[in-house]
Amino acid sequence: MTAVWILLAVVVLLGLYVVLLYNGLIRLRNRIEGAWAQIDVQLRRRYDLIPNLVETVKAYATHEKETLDAVIRARNAGMSAEGVADQAKAETMITSALKSLFALSEAYPDLKANQGFLQLQEELSGTEGRIAYARQFYNDAVLAYNTKIQSFPAVILANAMGFAAREYFEADDTSRGTVQVEF
Numbered sequence: 001m002t003a004v005w006i007l008l009a010v011v012v013l014l015g016l017y018v019v020l021l022y023n024g025l026i027r028l029r030n031r032i033e034g035a036w037a038q039i040d041v042q043l044r045r046r047y048d049l050i051p052n053l054v055e056t057v058k059a060y061a062t063h064e065k066e067t068l069d070a071v072i073r074a075r076n077a078g079m080s081a082e083g084v085a086d087q088a089k090a091e092t093m094i095t096s097a098l099k100s101l102f103a104l105s106e107a108y109p110d111l112k113a114n115q116g117f118l119q120l121q122e123e124l125s126g127t128e129g130r131i132a133y134a135r136q137f138y139n140d141a142v143l144a145y146n147t148k149i150q151s152f153p154a155v156i157l158a159n160a161m162g163f164a165a166r167e168y169f170e171a172d173d174t175s176r177g178t179v180q181v182e183f
Contacts, residue, residue: 021154025163028145032166035138036084039169042131043078043087046094049127050075053120057101060111067104071097084167091131098124135169142166 054068061068074097078090102121105112146165149158157163 018157021157022161025145025148025154025158025161028141028148029163031141032138032145035134035141038134039087039131039138042127042134043091046124046127046131047075047079049120049124050094050098053101053117053124056114056117056120057104057111060108060114060117061104064104067097067100071101073097084169088169139168142168 050071054071057064058068071094074090074093078087078094081087081090105117111117148154149163149165
């Protein structure tokens with residue numbers, strides 16, 4: 001009779017462990033989804049600011065069509081990107097295009113002094129900081145999740161239930177340099 005109670009206790013403890021492990025994996029996966037949603041919110045904010053910035057620059061720099069088109073193309077690529085790797089690649093394009101746009105302001109002193117342009121630059125700078133924070137939070141969430149699903153004994157349950165490793169939001173080598181924004 002004692003052996004039955006011990007066996008029953010082991011089964012209950014094992015079942016409780018599986019439930020807690022499963023719930024922990026779900027919580028980590030949801031944290032990743034939430035972190036990705038925050039990145040998306042900040043990227044949308046940046047996408048909304050870019051057309052206003054381009055229109056402001058157009059008024060002063062009518063002969064810089066190529067730079068302005070590159071910014072719009074990069075924005076459109078970012079808006080249509082799907083998945084973490086595509087989004088990271090598109091963000092690199094946007095960062096590069098914005099660098100060119102801000103460098104353009106050096107050649108147009110009236111543009112550089114325009115209050116609307118300065119305000120848009122400031123908002124973009126603030127948005128870049130929020131995006132960087134959201135990326136870091138996302139990557140921290142992915143690290144915790146990937147570590148959990150790859151650790152023993154969670155790896156057994158994770159593999160059985162289809163929990164797959166998530167991709168980090170990584171910048172490529174071209175965006176690792178210092179961003180020069182003049183105010």
